[in-house]
Amino acid sequence: MAKDYxxxxxxxxxxxxxxxxxxxxxxxxxxHPDVNPDPEAHEKFKDINAAYEVLSDDxxxxxxxxxxDPLAPGGGGAGGGAGAGPFVGFxxxxxxxxxxxxxxxxxxxxxxxxxxxxxxxxxxLVETAFGxxxxxxxxxxxxxxxxxxxxxxxxxxxxxxxxxxxxxxxxSVQRTFLGQVVxxxxxxxxxxxxxxxPHPCGTCAGEGRVRTRRSLTVKIPAGVxxxxxxxxxxxxxVGPGGGTPGDLYVEIHERVHDVYSRKGDDLHCRVTVPMTxxxxxxxxxxxxxxxxEPVDVKAGTQPGSTMRLRARGVPHLRGTGRGDLYVHxxxxxxxxxxxEQERMLRDFAKTRGEEVAELSKQGGFFxxxxxxxxxxx
Ligand code: ZN
Numbered sequence: 001m002a003k004d005y006x007x008x009x010x011x012x013x014x015x016x017x018x019x020x021x022x023x024x025x026x027x028x029x030x031x032h033p034d035v036n037p038d039p040e041a042h043e044k045f046k047d048i049n050a051a052y053e054v055l056s057d058d059x060x061x062x063x064x065x066x067x068x069d070p071l072a073p074g075g076g077g078a079g080g081g082a083g084a085g086p087f088v089g090f091x092x093x094x095x096x097x098x099x100x101x102x103x104x105x106x107x108x109x110x111x112x113x114x115x116x117x118x119x120x121x122x123x124x125l126v127e128t129a130f131g132x133x134x135x136x137x138x139x140x141x142x143x144x145x146x147x148x149x150x151x152x153x154x155x156x157x158x159x160x161x162x163x164x165x166x167x168x169x170x171x172s173v174q175r176t177f178l179g180q181v182v183x184x185x186x187x188x189x190x191x192x193x194x195x196x197x198p199h200p201c202g203t204c205a206g207e208g209r210v211r212t213r214r215s216l217t218v219k220i221p222a223g224v225x226x227x228x229x230x231x232x233x234x235x236x237x238v239g240p241g242g243g244t245p246g247d248l249y250v251e252i253h254e255r256v257h258d259v260y261s262r263k264g265d266d267l268h269c270r271v272t273v274p275m276t277x278x279x280x281x282x283x284x285x286x287x288x289x290x291x292x293e294p295v296d297v298k299a300g301t302q303p304g305s306t307m308r309l310r311a312r313g314v315p316h317l318r319g320t321g322r323g324d325l326y327v328h329x330x331x332x333x334x335x336x337x338x339x340e341q342e343r344m345l346r347d348f349a350k351t352r353g354e355e356v357a358e359l360s361k362q363g364g365f366f367x368x369x370x371x372x373x374x375x376x377x
Contacts, residue, residue, distance in 0.1 A: 003047075003050070003051075003069060003071075005050070005051040005054050005055055005064055006051075006055070006064075008047050008048060008050075008051040009023040009024060009027065009048065009051045009052065009055065010023055010027075011023045011055075013065070015055075017056065020052070020055050020056060021052075021056065024048065024051075024052040024056070027044075027048045028045070028048060028049075028052075031044045031045040031048060032045060032178075033045060034177050034178055035177070050071055053071070054070055054071060057070075106167065106168055106169070106194075107164075107166065107167060107168025107169075107190075107192060107193055107194025107195070108168060108186075108192045108193060108194075109193075109241070110151070110158075110193050110195065110208075110240065110241040111149070111208070111239065111240065111241035111242060111243045112239045112240050112241065112243045113239045113243045113244045113246065114141065114209075114236055114237040114238045114239035114240075114243055114244060114245045114246040115236060115237055115239075115246045116236045116246040116247045116248070116249060117138065117140060117235075117236040117237055117246060117247075117248050117249070118229070118248075118249045118250075118251055119136060119138055119248065119249070119250050119251065120251050120253055121134060121136060121218070121220075121250050121251065121252055121253065122253045122254075122255055123220065123224075123252060123253070123254055123255065124254075124255050124257070125254060125255070125257040125260060125262065125289070125314075126289055126290075127220065128220070128223075128224050128225065128226070128252060128254045128314070129222060129223065129289055129314040129315060130222050130289075130290070130315065131219070131220050131221050131222035131223075131224075132220045133217050133218070133219050133220070134217065134218050134220055135215060135216075135217050136215070136216060136217070136218055136250065137213055137214065137215045138213070138214050138216070138235070138248060139211065139212075139213050139214075140211070140212065140213075140214055140236065140237045140238075140248075141209040141210065141211050141212070141237035141238050142209060142210060142212050142214065142237075142238055143208070143209055143238050143242050144201060144203050144204035144207070144208055144209055144210050144242070145203075146201050146202070146203035146204065147201035147203065147204060147208065148242065149208040149209065149238075149241055149242015149243075150201070150208060150241075150242070151197050151200060151201055151204065151206040151207060151208040151241060151242075152197055152199060152200065152201055152206070153199040153200060153201050153202060154201075156198060156199040158195040158196070158197060159195060159196050159197075159198050160194070160195060160196075161187060161189055161190035161193070161194055161195055161196050162189070163187050163188075163189035163190065164187035164189065164190060164194060166194040166195065167187070167194060168186065168187055168190065168192045168193060168194035169184040169185060169186055169187055169192065170184065170185060170186075170187050170188075171183065171184045172184075172185070207240060207241075208238075208240060208241040208242040208243075209237070209238040209239070209240065209241075209242060216232075216235065218230060218232065218250050220250075220252070221317060222315045222317070223265065223314055223315045223316050223317030223318075224252050224317060225252065225254070225262075225264075225317070226252060226253060226254040226262075227251070227252065227253075228251070228252045229249045229250065229251045229252070230249065230250045230252070231247050231248075231249055232247060232248040232249075232250065233247050234246070234247060235247065235248035236248045259287075260289070260325075262314065264314075264323060265313050265314040265315070265316055265322065265323025266313045266314075266323040266324050266325070266326060267289070267312070267313045267314065267323065267324075267325045267326070268325075268326045268328060269286075269325070269326070269327055269328070270327075270328045270329075270330055271284065271286065271327050271328070271329055271330070272329075272330040272331075272332050273297060273301070273329055273330070273331055273332065274331075274332050274334065275331055275332060275333050275334060276334075277297060278297065278300075278301040278302070278303070278329070278331040279299065279300065279301075280299055281296070281297055281298050281299030281300070281301070282296075282297050283295070283296050283297070284296075284297055286309065286325075286327055288309065288312040288325055289312070289313075289314075289325075291312070293309055293312065295307060295309065295327065297329065301329060301331070302331070303329070303330065303331040304328070304329070304330075305328075305329045306326050306327065306328050306329070307326070307327045307329065308324050308325070308326055308327075309324060309325040309326075309327065310324050311323075311324065312324065312325035313325050
């Protein structure tokens with residue numbers, strides 16, 4: 001019967017490496033013989049270490065998952081890798097009590113990748129719809145051409161840091177209940193690089209990069225939308241020590257158009273037609289983003305009607321084709337009729353059997369109704 005290594009650490013069979021490490025650290029702190037004198041704790045601690053040894057090793061964990069026991073004699077521990085003994089690894093125990101040493105192992109590189117940058121670009125609807133080549137300027141860091149990123153003055157070189165001997169870290173010894181503990185922290189003399197620059201480049205002061213304003217042209221494809229980001233690979237800032245540049249993201253901001261509103265790739269606009277035109281029908285010329293289209297308004301068109309002009313919207317960013325243009329019709333009722341126009345409209349109403357009560361200068365329709373009820377009709 002194989003040992004239940006997952007059960008010993010109290011983790012599920014799907015536990016990630018991180019969960020296993022955390023469970024191990026928690027239990028190790030609890031059952032370490034130096035903090036827990038109980039003899040049972042000692043046995044438990046051995047089990048915990050064995051479980052961690054097995055589950056933190058992909059190959060051994062696989063054997064467990066297949067029902068074997070990599071620590072049992074002949075239990076499938078092929079390769080004879082079993083057995084650092086009761087201690088899994090000194091560093092793992094140290095980490096359990098003092099936390100992981102966080103990147104203080106060895107000197108850190110002087111050359112590091114550069115950061116990404118983002119730039120906001122305002123465009124008109126016509127530009128987002130049909131694409132544009134937009135000039136942009138970015139404030140960024142570029143490679144120092146004087147030293148080509150090395151950070152050293154011409155003819156000079158980096159020197160090994162004398163304070164840490166090039167290790168980038170200095171060690172100190174503490175006495176603890178576990179005995180002597182050696183801990184490391186980054187060397188302050190070289191900021192952890194392990195090297196110093198005795199004669200920095202005069203242009204970049206040893207940074208390997210300089211700040212500058214750069215102009216370039218972004219090709220904006222047709223059909224982009226507000227909020228979209230276009231990635232320009234390696235156009236971000238150069239890293240310290242001349243490291244690989246980050247990416248530049250250009251974020252599109254579409255200006256509000258005074259005629260068209262945009263919903264996805266469809267456009268909407270409003271057109272006002274006189275009541276008579278809506279009643280009789282007419283032909284309008286609609287200005288689209290890139291053309292003029294004759295559009296027939298059918299006789300008897302109602303206020304709020306919508307006409308759709310297919311493929312007169314914004315071109316699709318992916319694939320072919322375009323969105324549609326929706327024309328919303330506002331029917332305008334005539335105002336300020338002169339005497340003749342009013343008479344004709346009343347005659348027209350009469351021919352249609354649409355009684356139109358006349359508004360009086362004194363009171364209007366409702367006061368006339370009230371008068372009728374009061375017997376003054
Ligand atoms: Zn330089």
